[in-house]
Amino acid sequence: MNLGPGRRGAPPRFVLRDVSEKNREGKRTARERLAEERAKQKTAEKRRRVLIVGGAVVCVLALAAVGGVLAANAGKDKTDTAGPVTAPSGANGDDSLAIPVGKESAKSTLTVWEDFRCPACKSFEDAYRSTIHELTDAGQLKVEYHLATLIDGNMGGSGSLRAANAAACAQDAGKFTAYHDVLFENQPAETDDAYAKNSELIELAGKVDGLDTGTFKKCVDDGAHDSWVAKSHKAFQGGGFSGTPTVLLNGKNIYQDQSMTPAKLKQMVQQADKA
Template sequence: MSARNNKANKAAARERLRQEREAQAKKDKTRRQLIVVGSTIAVLAVAGGISYGVIQSNEPDHWESVSKEKTVTAPKNSDGTNGTNVVIGKPEAKKTLELYEDARCPSCAKFEQGVGETIKKDLAAGKYKVKFVGATFIDNMDQGEGSKNALSAMGAALNVSPEAFSDFKAALYSKEFHPTESKDDFAKDSYLLKVADSVPALKGNAEFKKNVEDGTYDAWAMKMSGAFDKSGVGSTPTLKVDGKKVVVEGTDTPPSTATEFNTAMDRALKG
């Protein structure tokens, strides 16, 4: 091989090596740029996700939103501000039993199962009236919606009639339908409608069904819950006559049987 050819071959080899190095350098630069861009996108995505999550967490949920509504659709057979005055019984009855209950409350279910029929008979006899005040604090404790949703459905039943309201409330608290406190079955409209099917005035009632599914009385339920919060009552069930608690004598416990209730109410009505 001539010296000239040898030099030319070496020069060609060096040129190929230079070109290969430049090509590799471009690839490495491009790869680094892609990594930077990808990392930037990932950071922005995470930041955006966090920002979106913060925005979402700060947005009021449905119940919080309706609680702020100024115009409230109140059910028939209610009166007072926003329809939160719900009184069941004969108007001529001189005394009023104030009854504070939360739909998900197991103690309320026990009370209704033990005393509900007695109250129904007393109302029919005009012995006293019942002022119902609904609470939703168990939802706040257990992160649920059942107390609020059931209260709204009770509004839909009240819109049908006071009797439908009382019968539906009794069905909600019955052994057959009342769930354990940890189960939020009342949050489902379908479950509430199943309970309502046990009440003749509500079974197949298209208007009642629509009001439950549309949440017609959701805002009313929140106003009612607000009335409970302002009442100063701290637990359910709570019973009052003339502003005084109705309890088993010698205790601070509400009655849970018909016998206990009759004794406590006779004492309260005389007082």
């Protein structure tokens, strides 16, 4: 069939209509896919917001629970030190806050502020213990021990207080020096509040001849000297000291002397004794 000039090879019109319809259908399908994708994104975003809000609520509740536990534990750490101040037997000095060791006639006085949970105090005792014992036994030095509870305040707990009370109970029994040494020799790690347990302190009393008695146990369990310890610590805070241990020889802070050694301390005390 002759299609006439200019018509040769032209595609049938129904083919063009079919292509146009397909294009429109393709565009509509693309729009639908885009709409579906947006709907999915909105749903996912809504779900994400729900999860975030829910997670935040869980975190708040968890923090509240932790805070409640910490508050409860903090309450347990506090020991009631309100009450009559009962100084241990033989305590002297201002407000009877010093526990004396050695002869009153000694020409040199070593004033020591210590905390039984304090690692630096243990280091001082380990280094100077034998020298101090030698000088006090020789009548050349008297020591005045003051007890503080600095670590309880810094780390939490009540081990400093409980140990100080137990040491005061040992003073009542005339066993302070030996028990004082036992506490430092067996000192737990600074973060371990083992001395908060009266049972631990009573068990350590077994290392001192004649101390593990019913009277000592009752004194420890009753916290007989808790208020005295609290008053001693208040005096420490008011003394302007930088920390524990604070060690004064005849009023001069020798712990801050970088050149101080047990041998130098011994020499200073013996020279004062001869003067």
